[in-house]
């Protein structure tokens with residue numbers, strides 16, 4: 209089971225966006241890559257199209273290795289190691305720092 213999920217807020221541990229945080233937009237468990245809102249922006253040159261009539265440079269998020277991300281605990285607001293705890297009928301993710309649950313449900 210993946211520790212980081214879509215919709216989580218994560219902190220960036222390394223690379224040019226180190227120290228920044230953002231929301232996970234997409235996860236590819238197979239390749240261990242993730243897309244994080246406004247992080248690792250890459251410039252793309254686009255041709256003129258109906259959607260973008262003037263063409264030119266647009267910035268888009270580039271995929272990051274999941275290993276470079278740490279979940280930002282919603283309770284203690286710090287990048288945390290995540291553990292598992294058996295909740296009511298399902299496993300819940302908990303913050304090892306403050307022992308709070310990560311999941312809203």
Ligand SMILES: [Zn+2]
Nearest residue numbers: 281284303306
């Ligand atoms: Zn915490």
